[in-house]
Amino acid sequence: MTKPLTGAQIMCEALIREGVEVMFGIPGGAIMPFYYAMWDYRDRLRHVLCRHEQGAGHAAEGYARATGKIGVCIGTSGPGATNLVTPIADAMMDSTPLLAITGQVGSHVLGKDAFQETDITGITMPITKHNYLVKNVDELAYVFKEAIYIATTGRPGPVLIDITKDAMQKTTVPNWDIKLNLPGYKPTYHGNRRQIREAIKLLISAKKPLIIAGHGIIMAGAHRELQEFAERLRIPVITTLHGIGAIPENHPLSIGMPGMHGWVHVNRAIQECDVLFNIGGRFDDRVTGKASTFAPNARIIHVDIDPSEIGKNVRVDVPIVGDARLVLQAFLEDLPPPSELADLHTHASDWMEHIREMQDKHQGKQQYKNRAAMVNMALPPHDVYEALSRTLNARGNYRVVTDVGQHQMWAAQLIDWNHGPRTHITSGGAGTMGFAVPAAMGVAIACPNDTVWAIVGDGGFQMTNQEMATIVQEGLKNVKIAVINNGYLGMVRQWQELFEHKRYSGTPLSGPDFAKLAEAYGWKGLTVERSEDVQDAIDEAHATDGPVLIDFRVEREVNVFPMVPQNKSIGEMILSESQA
Structure with missing residues (x-):
């Protein structure tokens, strides 16, 4: 040219x-x-x-x-x-x-x-x-x-x-014959093989190993390698908030999410494990809780493409810089034959049995399992997620984009994420309210054959809901919005209830009739106030050839549990209001 x-x-x-x-x-x-x-x-x-x-x-x-x-x-x-x-x-x-x-x-x-x-x-x-x-x-x-x-x-x-x-x-006249010259920017993609072999020795000698799969697995497209590696060593896999989808949650080695709103059995497994293999996660404070008390018994292997993340938040015994997929491929190449893994498999079986026992002991006591505690609620938020999870997994071809707050944590906890990477998208590190509706629009353009659900709170929704007009102008018919409407800035209110003597300062929240607002934008708008109407509304949303908003008017003061208080160890979890 x-x-x-x-x-x-x-x-x-x-x-x-x-x-x-x-x-x-x-x-x-x-x-x-x-x-x-x-x-x-x-x-x-x-x-x-x-x-x-x-x-x-x-x-x-x-x-x-x-x-x-x-x-x-x-x-x-x-x-x-x-x-x-x-x-x-x-x-x-x-x-x-x-x-x-x-x-x-x-x-x-x-x-x-x-x-x-x-x-x-x-x-x-x-x-x-x-x-x-x-x-x-x-x-x-x-x-x-x-x-x-x-x-x-x-x-x-x-x-x-x-x-x-x-x-x-x-x-x-532009010069398109461009050769990049970035002498100070040379990302490392292939992990050091000596360190990889050292990590393998640690894992093989472990009696209670764990894998933490982070966002790096999703970005590198390493989910298949992760699953093969976990299966060959029979190591339980934890997925961070951004790692959701790295391994299907119905896989026998998947045990759930760690951290502030992770499951009791997952956090206790971290505190008990003897080797912790983190690949693609950065040991965020919402995962570790009080960092000095995190995984106290474990030798830690950390794989990350960003060398500045290794050793930044927790001590690391074997650092490996590289791309998650390429590093896992190297691990798989260097693993010994199955005949040399018999002892590891025996320990792994005992270890997984112990984790499942902890899960059986604690998870059944969680609020969303305790129907008696919700008997007087017209619409517990958990009923919305149960129906969404059932529908999404039955239908497939979905993407879920969540905003930030209680609804975000319930989605991570209560939807069964069985359909692979990039089906769960959220704002993690910055925790940006208002993320979901416009992000869902971008996802809908990228994935026109998938149904894209934006799960939002009534607070974050009111920050960016004007993009509903853009969705109509662009002719996008595959976007559905579920507003978990509790009339509060819910997560802040929860902290005020548990730690600030119920001083609900600046958290009670009003808003318009969201269904009517949706109709004003040219969407179908639905309002649900009873549990028995949830599934019909979700089915109607899927049957509608166009964007749909459902205003789920849920019980106002339901909290997200488990919960790790700020500056506490992940071993110190609050399971209910009575413990706060």
Whole structure:
């Protein structure tokens, strides 16, 4: 290509060359040249006009999380760019490959407080893998290729490109013969074989080994290798919140989720184990509780593609830097034959029997199992999840996107996640209320043949529900929303009840009639107030050829248990209000 192009045209060409097909954004003054050029590429670049830049960023995250490809979001200068800060931070915490493109005022007025000028590269420096301010049209072809490479390799994450308006308007003949030169950026993908063999020795000698499967398994596409490895050694597998889907929960070696709202038997198994193999998880504080008391009896093996995560939160005996799938393949190659694993298999059988005994002892006492405690409730939230779980697993072809709060933890606990990776998508590290509705839109575009359920609380839903208009405008018929409506900012209220003498300060929450709001947006809206109506509403949502919202008006003051109090060991769990 030898003809001159504007900078804005180069941006479009660069995105197409990197395989981008969908972008989410809102135009404005400084980014207008890009939108002008975009018109000529509309057959190859789909632009989704969102209602708020935060929604655009979360939609791009949802698209990326569902596909493994880069998500692209766009904003103009000033408030358009700053509205992208929350999804950028969310993507950074959850290792989501994201490209944020922002317009900037002309280079001749940079630094002069021009209209809608904001130093977005300075603002986002701590929450991006890298960012750029481009003032020269000749840099654009290289910058876009480098930015997408950085965002999608190693530990994925967000990259921002801020481009002055004049750089988009000027013309040049782009150089597409690009060789990247990043001497300081060389991700390690293949683990050290000596350390892998050391880890295998530890696992074979263990009597109570455990595997923790984190988000890295999902991102690397390592679920098959994980399952084969666990089966060959017969080691129980724990899945973190972001690791859900790494192994089907109906697999005999799957034992559930750990941490603050994990199961008692899982947390106690961690505290008892003698070798803990964490692959693709970063030992987040919501998993470890008080870090100094975490897995006190265990030798710890930690596999992570980001070397800075190893040893950051907990001590590690065998560190292995690398991609989860490639490292597991190396483990599988180096495992001894089955004849040499007989002792391990014997210990594994006894160990799993012990874990299941703990599960039988404690899980049956959980609130959601105790129907007598809910006999006076018109609609316990657990009944909603029971019906959703039953329906999703019977139908298949689903994705679930959850917001942040009590409903998020109930979804992780109470839905049986048996259908593989990328079926469960949530905001983890940043805990961003308002994530689910726009993220579900991105997932729905990425997965048009799947039914996409957004499970939200009435608090988070009211932060970004305007993207319901975008869903209608885009003709998306596969999105369903379940509002777990308890009239509170529920998780905060729970903490206030348990630890702050029931001072419900700032947590009682009002809202509109959500079903009527849905209808105003062109959705079907349903309201459910009784347990006996839950399944019919879910069935109607699936039978409807179009987006549906169900307002589940659940019992207002039901809590999520088990629960590990802040700064406590995961061995110190609250199982009910009476223990608080």
